[in-house]
Amino acid sequence: MKHSDSIHRYFDGEMTQNEREQLYRHLEGCSECKEHYDEVKKSIALVQSASHIQAPKEFTENVMSALPQKKKKRTIAWKKWSKNHPVLVAAAVFLLFMSSMTWLNWTGMSGGEMAISGVGNFEVDQESNTVIIPEGEVIEGDLTVRNGDVDVQGEVQGDLTVINGERYMASAGQVAGNIEEVNQVLSWLWYETKELFSNLTPDREE
Amino acid sequence: MDDWLNQCIREVKAGDTEAFAQIVDAYKDKVYQVAYRMVGNAQEAQDVSQEAFIRAYTNIERYDVNRKFSTWLFRIATNLSIDRLRKKKPDFSLDAEVNGAEGLDGYAQLAATDALPDEQVVTLEWQASIQKEIDTLPPKYRAAIILKYMEDLSLQEMSVILDLPVATVKTHVHRGREALRKKLKKW
Numbered sequence: 178m179k180h181s182d183s184i185h186r187y188f189d190g191e192m193t194q195n196e197r198e199q200l201y202r203h204l205e206g207c208s209e210c211k212e213h214y215d216e217v218k219k220s221i222a223l224v225q226s227a228s229h230i231q232a233p234k235e236f237t238e239n240v241m242s243a244l245p246q247k248k249k250k251r252t253i254a255w256k257k258w259s260k261n262h263p264v265l266v267a268a269a270v271f272l273l274f275m276s277s278m279t280w281l282n283w284t285g286m287s288g289g290e291m292a293i294s295g296v297g298n299f300e301v302d303q304e305s306n307t308v309i310i311p312e313g314e315v316i317e318g319d320l321t322v323r324n325g326d327v328d329v330q331g332e333v334q335g336d337l338t339v340i341n342g343e344r345y346m347a348s349a350g351q352v353a354g355n356i357e358e359v360n361q362v363l364s365w366l367w368y369e370t371k372e373l374f375s376n377l378t379p380d381r382e383e
Numbered sequence: 384m385d386d387w388l389n390q391c392i393r394e395v396k397a398g399d400t401e402a403f404a405q406i407v408d409a410y411k412d413k414v415y416q417v418a419y420r421m422v423g424n425a426q427e428a429q430d431v432s433q434e435a436f437i438r439a440y441t442n443i444e445r446y447d448v449n450r451k452f453s454t455w456l457f458r459i460a461t462n463l464s465i466d467r468l469r470k471k472k473p474d475f476s477l478d479a480e481v482n483g484a485e486g487l488d489g490y491a492q493l494a495a496t497d498a499l500p501d502e503q504v505v506t507l508e509w510q511a512s513i514q515k516e517i518d519t520l521p522p523k524y525r526a527a528i529i530l531k532y533m534e535d536l537s538l539q540e541m542s543v544i545l546d547l548p549v550a551t552v553k554t555h556v557h558r559g560r561e562a563l564r565k566k567l568k569k570w
Contacts, residue, residue, distance in 0.1 A: 185557050217560060220567040224532045227513035232415035233429055237407045240436045244400065 180210045188217055279366050295320035295335075312347070319354065340368070388452055395443050407436050410453065413534065414460045420529040421464030423518040431467055435460040450543075457534070458544045461526055468522045516566045524559035531556050 180203070186192050187200055204211045259266045291306055293299075297316035300309040308322050310331040319335035320327070326343045329350035336354035337344065344358055359368045388409075394402035414435055419428035438459050439446070446455055517525060526545060530536045538556075542549045 185560075188560065189553065189556070213564075216564045216568040219570070220560065220563040221532055223513055223567050223570065224517070224528060224563065227510050227517075227533070230412075230416050230419055230510070232411035232432065233425070236411045236415065236429070236433070237404055239429075240407050240411075240433050241400070241404050243433060243437055244403070244440055245437070 180207070181213060184210065184214055184217060187214075188221070279369070291325035292323040293321070293325070295322075301325075306342075310350070312350075338368075389448060392443065392446065392448065392452070395440070403440055406439075410456055411436075413453065414456060417457060417460050417529060417534065418464055420514065420517060420533060421461065421522070421525060422467055423514060427467060431463045432460060435463055438463075451540070454540050454543050457530070457536075458546070461530070461544055465522050465526065516563065519566065520559055520562055524555050524562060527552060527555035528559040528563065 183192075183196070183200055187197065192200065204214055291301070291308075293301070293308055295316055296318050297310070297320070298314045299316065299320075300311060301307075302309060305326070306324070307326040307328050308320075309328045310316060310320075310333065312330040314331035316331070316333045316335070319338070320333050321338040321340070322342055323340040324342060325339075326345065327337065327339050328345045328347070329337070329352060330347040332351040332353070334353045336357065337352045338357045338359070340359045342358075344356065346352075357368070388406070391402045391406050395406070411432070415428060415432045418431040418435070419425065422428050422431055435456065439456055446452070517528065520528065523545075527541065530541045530544060531538075536544070538549050538552050541547075541552045545552060545555075547555075
């Protein structure tokens with residue numbers, strides 16, 4: 178049986194040149210081993226000759242039409258992910274609500290009518306949607322204008338805030354407090370947040 | 384080839400189904416061949432190889448790009464074939480007569496493709512007869528012989544595909560080879 182082992186080693190391609198030559202010499206004198214060797218060789222050749230068959234026609238088309246929908250898979254992946262990250266999901270949902278509310282506020286506002294809050298003698302030009310503080314006039318408190326432009330020719334002693342509009346300053350015009358223009362959604366959001374916090378601070382008005 | 388393949392795999396992962404059609408086209412013959420040699424008839428070979436590609440598609444995220452794609456694909460196909468054989472009755476018994484009907488079935492299906500020139504019919508007959516002998520091998524030896532002598536794979540690759548130690552794979556090759564030798568020596 179030792180020889181059948183060496184025949185296996187031969188066909189496994191594990192023999193050295195030396196061992197191979199030894200085996201060949203042995204095969205010349207041993208008909209039993211020679212027969213075994215020839216039979217193995219033949220069966221390998223037969224098996225190898227039987228290879229190379231091709232997939233049936235339209236194989237690819239059949240596979241492609243049998244594929245599950247990728248969307249389905251995505252939902253499953255998403256479900257798995259959301260199960261593993263509940264906090265992130267909650268945060269995402271919160272952000273979604275927040276942003277849609279802000280967006281609604283913003284868009285609702287920009288299409289809306291001009292709104293002015295403040296006390297004093299100012300003129301409103303409906304056609305150009307502009308609040309005009311005429312020369313010589315003084316607004317003693319804050320002035321906030323939404324959806325309109327502001328033309329300051331006189332004086333504003335408090336803060337001036339322009340939301341979704343533009344501010345023009347005449348050379349003689351003067352604003353004593355802060356001037357703020359809010360035209361972007363993000364700055365609008367920032368403005369709202371600031372307002373919320375300063376309203377929560379009790380001594381702001383005093 | 385590898386760059387092309389990696390590109391395709393990236394596209395499939397990104398959701399491009401069309402890129403997968405290219406992969407199927409490139410590997411269908413090899414996968415079908417393994418399946419056909421394993422299960423022994425055209426209908427089941429088609430089922431198994433189709434299923435192998437569908438699994439590759441749905442599990443593409445799990446494919447490790449650093450490993451050989453064909454090895455991964457063959458592993459899926461071989462496992463499905465072995466599962467299929469296990470579910471069937473043990474028709475791989477050493478009694479070749481029982482397998483006659485099975486082999487004939489495969490042959491009939493192969494030969495049924497239109498009217499073929501005589502040489503091709505002879506080739507088909509030849510192929511079917513060899514397949515009949517391969518069908519009589521137990522699945523593990525069958526897999527070893529197919530991967531080694533029909534797919535020309537190394538013992539290392541076979542070890543990954545079959546999920547067996549290299550030494551075990553080698554033993555399976557030896558036993559499969561011996562069994563075939565006894566069957567084919569009368570040819």
